[in-house]
Amino acid sequence: MPRFKTPDYGLKMIPVDFAAQVVPGSFEFALCHLVDHELDLSALRERFCNDAGGAPAFDPAVLLKIVLLGYSRGLSSSRTIAAACAHNVLFMAVSGDSCPHFTTIAAFVSELGDEVTRLFTQVLLVCDRQGLIGRALFAVDGVKLPSSASKARSGTQADFLREATKMEAAVKQMMASHAAGDAQSQPEEARVRAERTRERLTREAAQIRAWLTEHPEDRKGARGAVPLSNRTDNESAKMATGKGVIQGYTGVVSVDAKAQIVLDAQAHGTGSEQALLLGTVDATEPYRSERTALCADAGYHSEANLKQLAECGIDAWICDNHYRSRDPRYAGQAKHKTKPDPLWDKSAKENKTRCFRPQDFQLAEDHSHCLCPAGKRLYANGSNCTIGGRHAIKFCGAERDCLPCELRSQCLRKPDTTKTRQVAFFMGKRDGTQSHTERMKARIDSDTGKRMIAARFATVEPVFGNLRHNKRLSRFTLRGRQKVDAQWKLWCMMHNIEKLAHHGYAG
Numbered sequence: 001m002p003r004f005k006t007p008d009y010g011l012k013m014i015p016v017d018f019a020a021q022v023v024p025g026s027f028e029f030a031l032c033h034l035v036d037h038e039l040d041l042s043a044l045r046e047r048f049c050n051d052a053g054g055a056p057a058f059d060p061a062v063l064l065k066i067v068l069l070g071y072s073r074g075l076s077s078s079r080t081i082a083a084a085c086a087h088n089v090l091f092m093a094v095s096g097d098s099c100p101h102f103t104t105i106a107a108f109v110s111e112l113g114d115e116v117t118r119l120f121t122q123v124l125l126v127c128d129r130q131g132l133i134g135r136a137l138f139a140v141d142g143v144k145l146p147s148s149a150s151k152a153r154s155g156t157q158a159d160f161l162r163e164a165t166k167m168e169a170a171v172k173q174m175m176a177s178h179a180a181g182d183a184q185s186q187p188e189e190a191r192v193r194a195e196r197t198r199e200r201l202t203r204e205a206a207q208i209r210a211w212l213t214e215h216p217e218d219r220k221g222a223r224g225a226v227p228l229s230n231r232t233d234n235e236s237a238k239m240a241t242g243k244g245v246i247q248g249y250t251g252v253v254s255v256d257a258k259a260q261i262v263l264d265a266q267a268h269g270t271g272s273e274q275a276l277l278l279g280t281v282d283a284t285e286p287y288r289s290e291r292t293a294l295c296a297d298a299g300y301h302s303e304a305n306l307k308q309l310a311e312c313g314i315d316a317w318i319c320d321n322h323y324r325s326r327d328p329r330y331a332g333q334a335k336h337k338t339k340p341d342p343l344w345d346k347s348a349k350e351n352k353t354r355c356f357r358p359q360d361f362q363l364a365e366d367h368s369h370c371l372c373p374a375g376k377r378l379y380a381n382g383s384n385c386t387i388g389g390r391h392a393i394k395f396c397g398a399e400r401d402c403l404p405c406e407l408r409s410q411c412l413r414k415p416d417t418t419k420t421r422q423v424a425f426f427m428g429k430r431d432g433t434q435s436h437t438e439r440m441k442a443r444i445d446s447d448t449g450k451r452m453i454a455a456r457f458a459t460v461e462p463v464f465g466n467l468r469h470n471k472r473l474s475r476f477t478l479r480g481r482q483k484v485d486a487q488w489k490l491w492c493m494m495h496n497i498e499k500l501a502h503h504g505y506a507g
Contacts, residue, residue: 134258149233239271306436
């Protein structure tokens with residue numbers, strides 16, 4: 001019978017060479033070399049005023065190393081990072097056997113402010129010096145992540161006022177019931193429970209009233225819209241995602257195609273990506289050249305954005321919402337909706353009944369009339385109209401045909417009050433010129449456009465895959481746009497340093 005040595009997993013007292021733990025070519029080696037020799041942390045160090053007295057503070061360089069190393073290992077919580085500094089040999093080696101409290105780590109991240117932008121830029125300069133920025137294609141995209149905010153505490157000022165009033169009315173009713181219960185010898189346990197409930201409702205109503213005093217107006221959105229406010233983080237937004245509705249921020253990145261270096265990272269409390277494109281384009285201006293192309297998905301497509309990019313002379317490739325329906329490569333994508341998915345049910349949902357669209361009407365060749373789905377004739381009531389700068393022909397049905405028609409409920413939105421159906425056919429731009437959207441559709445549908453869209457997928461999506469899957473970034477842990485923006489930049493900075501390590505930086 002063979003004999004083997006018995007492994008000993010007990011406690012050992014062994015000497016550890018911290019320098020030997022940071023192996024050249026690894027992420028932690030590139031991180032330490034970058035922070036110690038490349039980054040200027042003087043602005044962070046100047047925040048401390050304990051040179052004449054007070055306890056020694058942790059060096060910002062040490063805290064930055066700890067945070068970025070924790071992010072690279074999928075540790076986003078300050079508590080887990082602090083625990084790793086106490087028990088993980090690699091964290092001990094990188095931090096020089098420092099063991100800061102989790103509140104110190106959390107305060108460092110939340111108080112970085114604008115200084116994180118300068119650190120992010122310094123890392124980009126090192127990436128550029130190493131030849132990792134190609135300047136051929138910049139891909140823009142965003143990801144929506146929940147933050148440390150309660151989705152249930154979202155609403156308008158009227159919603160909050162109504163909620164506080166309802167709580168106060170419930171308290172008055174409970175006090176009246178309590179007084180009546182004393183006369184009838186109410187059980188002690190019931191009285192205590194009612195008293196706790198009354199105190200809780202009173203406290204929450206007072207908090208809502210105080211919040212309304214500090215925020216007397218609703219948030220202002222684009223085009224007069226009123227985004228929902230949030231009592232835990234009023235700069236966050238309620239956003240719809242493929243996995244449901246979240247309360248959080250949109251993290252936007254611009255990625256270079258050569259080595260997937262993140263050139264710009266911003267976090268915004270809005271789910272509308274159209275309003276975020278031009279700010280990202282302006283931020284990447286120092287890295288663009290005359291041959292740089294910019295590519296984004298349909299979320300950033302709008303006539304105003306395309307016009308602004310054209311006026312700036314930027315070679316942009318931004319697809320619209322219907323580009324897949326025009327591309328034969330996506331002809332069989334419907335079959336994937338039948339596949340089961342444990343996270344998202346992709347099966348077709350039962351749609352609400354909608355009215356007939358202009359495509360359902362047959363326009364005569366001489367444009368004198370059109371036929372409805374019921375086979376009835378609609379007569380022209382405007383052959384030279386202008387709607388939104390486009391030439392249009394309008395038709396209207398006759399009451400003798402529309403009133404007794406059996407398809408009224410499918411043809412009219414309000415069949416009880418609307419007598420006849422009207423429909424308009426658009427014949428193109430009135431001045432004969434193409435809109436920026438029409439020009440972009442032609443570019444996207446070309447062979448070059450299809451290659452650019454495919455290149456966008458291969459450029460920016462792996463970055464999100466690395467951050468969200470490999471590094472387990474599932475949510476932002478801070479509140480307030482400035483703090484969340486700083487944390488998002490730290491995650492993307494960690495990604496760039498990882499790219500530096502993979503390409504032999506400081507090896």
